[in-house]
Amino acid sequence: MSDENGTPDTPGGPRPEPIRFFGTTWVEHDGGYRARRTAVAVGSLLLAAVCGLVLRFAYQGLQIADVGPAVSLMVVVMFAVCSALAFGHTWGAFAKRPDPQRQSSLRGLLAIGFLGSLLAYFVRSLTEAPGEKLHREEYDKARAAYDKRVSRRTGNPSRRRRS
Template sequence: MPQQPKTPETDAPNTPTPEPLPFYGTTWVDHSNGYALRRIALGGGAVLAAIAGAFVLRFAYQGVVLADIGRWASVLLVAAFAVCSALAFSRTLTHYGRRPDEREAAAESSMRSIRVIGFIGVLLAYALRTCVEAPGEKLHRAEYEAALARHERQRTARTGNPARRRKNKR
């Protein structure tokens, strides 16, 4: 388990801890321990996986052509993969910026099969997102900073001895 980065905010007890991201742990907080190298490696790996997936789809297409089941089936296959890849790309890219509510979560679970078919779009969206930041970093950073601000407000509101406070007379 990666160690939590030490900052002045995290030295106090009961301070909120950042949620780890897959492949990054908590290094996204202060961009330490090879964070930039991980982003480059994971982005490049996603592009290479997309290229390998395109070759696999090419072989599948050649198998359909060799089966000689008709021109319409080959066109339909290419169209299905293109549409699913485009939908998976756009959904995956927008997914990193926000947490879905209950209604959107049901729609996301129904999109699972489209994401599997359009896996090249998912991989390309992941690679594109790593050019900007770790996928999901913006959302996690906003939640973590809000939790730190909430913790700081609660901590400063509790200073002093409550027994010494004046009681309001009505």
């Protein structure tokens, strides 16, 4: 390994992009990859449970404040819809790079729907590092293009026979 992210020593070519919490251990599934995946799954599920508890306390605060059933219903629906949208957005970001401009415009919605993002992390980390499939596709494509470029140039081109 050549650096603190666990990036493998390669003679040349593209370097894999690190994934949050995993570095570049996703390339060879080494360096504690399985333990990291387990930690991410357990951590995101625990964090989602704690956040659900905090939301419950907030809802009970609304009931104690006696704001009325309409406001309570709006708050519940708002968190449910924002969580569902955040889950879908986070899940989609694991398969395709999100547009940075759209990402910044959805920042508020994603902050409100944090529970959905945490659950998306949990579900994805059961099968792979979140975002691994996208990073692997990009890395394999860059690696293949690099190998094709390098293998094409062998020998002195002026000495080749022309047929």
